[in-house]
Amino acid sequence: MRIFTAALATETNTFSPIAVDKRAFEASLYARPGEHPVTPTLCTAPITVGREVCAREGWELIEGSASWADPAGLVARATYEELRDEILDQLRAALPVNAVVLGLHGAMVAQGYDDAEGDILSRVREIVGPEVLVCAELDPHSHLTAKRAAAADFFVYFKEFPHTDFVDRARDLWDIAVRTLKGEIRPVMSVFDCRMIDVFPTSRQPMRGFVDRMFALEKSEPGLLSLSVVHGFMAGDVPEMGTKVLAVTDGDAALGAALAERLGRELYALRGTFMVAQVDEVAAVDAAIAAPVGPVVIADVWDNPGGGTAGDATVVLAELLARGITDVAVGTIWDPMAVQICMAAGEGAVIPLRFGAKSAPHTGNPIDRRVTVRKLVRNAEMKFGESFAPFGDAAWISFDGVDVILNSTRAQSFDPSLFSTMGIDPTSRKILLIKSTNHFYDSFSKIASEIVYCSAGKPYPNRPAETEYRKARRDIWPMVENAWL
Template sequence: MTASSSKRIFVAAMATETNTFSPIVIDRRAFEESFYAAPGMHPSTATLCTAPIPVGRKVCAEQGWTLIEGSSAWADPAGLVSGPAHQGLRDEILEQLKAAMPVDAVVLGLHGAMVAQGCIDPEGDLLARVRDIVGPDILVCAELDPHSHLTAKRVAASDFFVVFKEFPHTDFVERAQDLWALVVDTLEGKITPVMSTYDCRMIDVFPTSREPMRSFVDRMIALENTDPKVLSVSAVHGFMAGDVPEMGTKMVVVTDGDAAHGAALAEKLGQELFANRGKHMMPSMDERMAVITAMKPHDGPVVLADMWDNPGGGTAGDATVILHELIAQGATDVAIGTIWDPIAVKLCMAAGEGAVIPLRFGSKSAPMTGDPVDALVKIITVSEDAAMVFGESVVPFGPAVRIALLDGDGVDIGIEVILNTVRAQSYDPSLFTALGIDPLAQKILVIKSTNHFYAAFAPIASEVLYCSAGKPYPNDPATNPYRFVRDDIWPRVENPFAKED
């Protein structure tokens, strides 16, 4: 640490979420299509895992400190990151750090579930290399997404992590602010952060929009505010589509110099999560029952979530199982956002707005996503650069087109579909308005997301239905064909703590 009161802090971001079962490889272009900013070029608004950069600007300006910005990159979740993309981004950031030396701290925006070709733990690899550059006494910390893998390598290389508490992730800016508050207090000598972790030995899904996780998150926040020894409490949910050895749920407690207190609290909270295993997941139904329920009279639109064809979980977002069921049951006043099909988008854009063409779309990416749809369609709207919002972030999903399905006589059957080119889950109703669809005028809104949609869609929904349709995503950890996930973890075994009882 430098002797003067003026500090030099390096900040950068490298993030994506890897579904190791997904066939879609993430290359450099995928990062650039989703989000990439060269040093100093990050916008003033935060973008999920890059939030430490704009938040850090404000903090360092207030402190009179120097912030050295490295690159920031985010790719929408998919399969493995290509070796050249991973190594290129990693080395780019490391070279920027070397050029910035000496520094008093390194603050990173990471996701935590990245897996690359030839590297099963890219975040651990990056953090270890950062530690090698700065040495043992310089502060190294990061903000993480809860759907991550808390590996021993990452913990060993870092002073502390702060993790989003909410799922849907509505709090990524707040958690970046928490992270920076700890950085400031550490560098000013007010605290000595010590990180304790606990392995819950379970695989589950933890939506915080419902019980029992809602109360658990509220209690984590209360502990931070009432326990003078506790600086931060985080639950790392894990990511069940990441087939890696250290996958699973973990607790993280950061205390002010009291590792024993942190370890005891992490274990206590971790055992509470384990006691509620299997009770956290949203209740779901199959596509037939979901459509039947959605077609019943409602006062306002029904939001039907295709929860496992979620591009935010690394799938393609091109499944058609629910669409085929809607057609079979004669549903009307339906808008679907979105089905990913770049080829179909190009065909529609070539034909132009107002054209009527035969079109085959959807279900190109993987088995168990349904059959392609063959239909006569009318092209209603064409957008060269469609985008929606997610909190303060702007999420691109275009070029995109809005099509209406017609019957054999050219009559509109009452179902419209947004086809997109850039994969993105359905975060917000602005997804529909971007293509000229009024979401409040629909009887049924079909979206592709597991739970991130909830905060923005629930206020306009008469009912929210979670539909488990097909199996584009490995959604049963008891039977998923893992190769690397350990066997002593629930639900692969009933009680992984039995040997200790």
Template sequence: MRVFTAVLATETNTFSPICIDRRGFEASLYAPPGQHPETPTLCSAPLTVGRRICAQKGWELIEGTAAWADPAGLVSRAAYEGLRDEILDQLNSALPVDAVVLGLHGAMVASGYEDPEGDILSRVREIVGPDILVCAELDPHSHLTKRRAAATDFFVYFKEFPHTDFVDRAEDLWQIAVARLEGKAKPVMSIFDCQMIDVFPTSREPMRSFVDKIMQIEKSDPDVLSISVVHGFMAGDVPEMGTKVVVVTNDKASKGDELARSLGLELYAKRGTFMVPQIDERQAIKEALAEEKGPVVIADVWDNPGGGTAGDSTVLLQEIMRQQITNVAFGTIWDPIAVQICMAAGEGATIPLRFGAKSAPGTGTPVDATVTVVKLVRDAQMRFGESFAPFGDAAYVRFNGIDVILNSTRAQSFDPSLFSVMGIDPQSKRVLVIKSTNHFFASFSKIATKIIYCSAGTPYPNNPAVTPYKRASKTIWPMVVDPLGTGHNNA
């Protein structure tokens, strides 16, 4: 067997002011054929898992380019078309192939392309023809369009949020692909549109039990090859934005349709109950200070670079400064210019510095402080499960008993190693302030005495009922109370 694999992925917040060009991919991951490291990134696990599977099978894996950019705003037309055509040219050169296995995200939007994944998948299908297997692993925070479904045999999405299972799901993808190529299965995909958009953390109920349930169905029912929930991505203003359920069966389309509908209606009945309750910055700090022992983790959930924001909000920092709280560490505030200034000053320097809140309204105001540059790290990285997440050149500065990590590559706060790599002992701090919606939970929950979810400022369009969408459907929940007419109302 000859199998072609490649990766092209990012998550686009169409409301974000930060555009992505080719340099955005190169800063996060750009690996020409054969140069991808052994450790996968979030969306490149199909490539690294494929190396092992194909080696075991004695198959030939033809690697194309792997490119990933940290979430932001629109991808430039030149960047998307250039990377797309690079991969398609590699596929053409690899022909004939028996399968194409891709790593995608599913929420990319590029200038001139509302559905880049649908575009590249359709072009792949045109190249290989109707009978060659085409499949992909995707992030659940994405859009599932009719165009991409029509071009693909099946999809597998991460189940967990935080996405701790991206390697496991790549294993599932390849298991189904191998069965198909060896003639042991005929995967058929069923899709149900839940007519809603919500946030579904699997670290809490009711989503925890739902994911456990679908995994049990996969395990116990031989007809069911895979079940995925496409959460949707509310910051992507595209026509087919929303939550969907995907069931892949072994040539049992009717059974898959029925199961997808049943599971989708179960999610729909619980809409509005999944997301962790959030409090504002004043209440968050009050609750943190009420704890006798630290570290208390305050998650600045909506200034999350993993959702495409800048990650430079200072709303929580300004409140901590106002209350004169000490023994607090912030990880991170994105400000490449401030990092450059600190790099020029050198470790140990005490300098006046303005940083943060440069990207957009609703992120607070820049902080002016006299800071000590404690530590500088080039090309800093933190752990994220089985991979590493870069946050670029970084500076650890201290002022008034407050520690702040300034970074040059936007990245959400995945893991306490974010602090330790910069010389900060996270467990010695009274309060840790991080920027992430829920990906932080798996690792930070191991050291936190309490976790507080805070909604500070308005860097992210987090209320679809009032978000000024221009392209997304306005006929789904919560824009409409009960679009499926079931009588269930959790608005």
């Protein structure tokens, strides 16, 4: 067997002012054929798992390029087309192949391409023809369009949010692919439109139990190969935005359709109950002060670079400073210019510095302080499950009893190693202010005395009923109260 694999992924917040070009991919991950590191970067797990599987089976794995950019705004048309065509040319050069196994995100939008994944999958299908297996692993914060479903044999999505299972789901993808290539099964997809958009953290009920039932069904239901909830991505203004349920069965589309509809209607009945309650910055600081011990984690949930925002909002930090709160560590505030100034000044320097709140309105005001540059780290990384997430050149600055990590590559706060990499012991601070919606939970919950979810400012379009969409459908909840009337 000859199998081609490659990855091209990012998550596009179409409301974000931060454009994505080739440099954004190079800052996060750009690996030419055969140069992908041993550890995966989220959507590139099909490549690293594919190496294991093909070595075991004695098959030939032909690697194409792997590119990942941290979530932001629209991808420049020239960048998308260059990276797409690079992979397509590699596929043509690899022919004949028995299968194409891809790592994609599912919420990429480029200038001129509302459905980038549908575009690349359709072009892959045109190249290999109808008989070659085409499959992909995707992030659930994505858009499952009719175009991409028609072009592929099957998809597998991460089940967990936080996405701690991206390697496990890549193994599921490859297991189905191997069995298909050996003639043991014939996967078919069935999709149910839930007519809603919501946020579904699996770290709490009711989504925790829902996902556990999906796992149980995959083991107990004859003919069922895979179940996925495609959460949707409310910051993507595209025509087919919304939540879907996907069932992959062994040649039984009717079984898949029935299961997908049953689960999808259950999700709809639970709409609005999945996301944890959030408070504003005043209440968040009140709660942190009142906690008897730390560290109290304040999660600035909507200024989350993982959702495409800048990660430079200062609303919560300004509230802490206004009240004279000390024993605080902030990770991170994205400000490449401030990092550059700190790098030039050097460790130990005491300098006047303005940082934060440069990217967009409703994110607060820049902070002006005289700061001490405590530590500088080039190409800093933090842990994220079995992988590492870069946050670029970074500076630890301190002032008024507050420590702040400034970073040059946008990244949400995945893991406490964000702090320890910079020389800060996160367990020694009363308050940790981080930027993440839910990916932080798996690791930070292990050290936190309390977690406060804070909705501060308006860096992210987190209220779909009020969002000024231009392309997204308006016939789904919560844009309408009952989408099934």
